Amino acid sequence: MYIIPAIDILNKKVVRLREGDYNQVTKYEVTLEEMIERYQSNGTDFIHIIDLNGAKGDFSNQEYLADVIRKTAMKVQYGGGVRSIEKVKELIGAGIHRVIVGTQAITNPTFLNELSTSFISKKNLTDHVVIAIDVLDEVIKYSGWMESSPVKLMDYVDRCLHLGFFRFLCTDINKDGKLGGAGIELYEKLLDHSPFIKLIASGGVSSMKDVEKLSEISVESCVVGKAIYENHISVEEIKDWNLKAMASL
Incomplete structure (x- = not known):
């Protein structure tokens, strides 16, 4: 597992x-460019960027983000405001390594079917498309977590798997931004249901002990944000963990 x-x-x-x-909202006195440089200079080759404006339908950030992302050699996992198959293809074509789809996949019944058939290779589908599942008390949320879906969590996972999507970014909203620990119970339920999914855990990671717990249940990777900004996890600790994870492959 890597961070x-x-x-x-x-x-x-x-x-x-x-x-x-x-x-x-907690604002930090650092720019996106500075954060990317900080991670890149410490040996981390993957970064997770979310456009929170885009997540709620405001696309005013996108030109700025595209310009910054074009200038980095890091692999970017990107989400927020991806509303069409054309946008998915555009982002991948522009060098985004993984595109996260969330709201459109839930609200448009044909979106995932069309996205699945638009990729010739199922490996490319898994490598470059991540299905976001934002969960509050096992209810799927979307549109910047402001709306609730009637679709049951495990039914949605099964539908995605049937269409060839195997990598999921699951955020436990109850845990997100609180530094109170990761949603181990939720991730265990998902992995018990479908042990072969590639699960990216997000929300609540507050220390390297949380990272260790996630590794023990075999999630593929975990997203860490606030714990870094609040100095609970250092960039050096991330570097050391990821280097060891790469060496064990």
């Missing part, structure tokens, strides 16, 4: 939300 540092952007600023609430 992916997270950078959330709201109005072109580096921020973190608490439980996905846009009214509970």
Whole structure:
């Protein structure tokens, strides 16, 4: 398992939300460019960037983000405002390594089917598309976590798997931004249901002990954000962990 540092952007600023609430924003006095340079210089080759404006339908950040991302050699896992298959293809074509799809996959019944058939190779589908599952008390949330889906969590996972999507980014909203520990119970349920999925855990990671617990249940990777900004996990610790994870492959 490896660690992916997270950078959330709201109005072109580096921020973190608490439980996905846009009214509970912590702003950090650092730029996106500075954070990317900090991670890259410490040997981390993957980074997770979320456009929080885009997640709620405001695309004012996208030109700025595209310009910054074009200039980095790091692999970027990107989400927020991906509303069409054309946008998925555009982002991948522009060098984004993984594109996260969430709201459109839930609200548009044909989106995942069309996205699946648009990829010739199922390996490319798994490597470059991540299905976001944002969960609050086992209810799937979307549109910046402001809306609830009636679709049951495990039914949604099964549908995605049937279409060839195997990599999931699961955020436990109850845990997100609180530094209170990762949602181990939720991730265990998902892995018990489908042991072969490639699961990226997100939300609540507060220390390297949380990272160790996630590794023990065999998630593929975990996203860490606020714990870095609040100095609970250092960039050096991430580097050391990821180097050991690479060496064990």
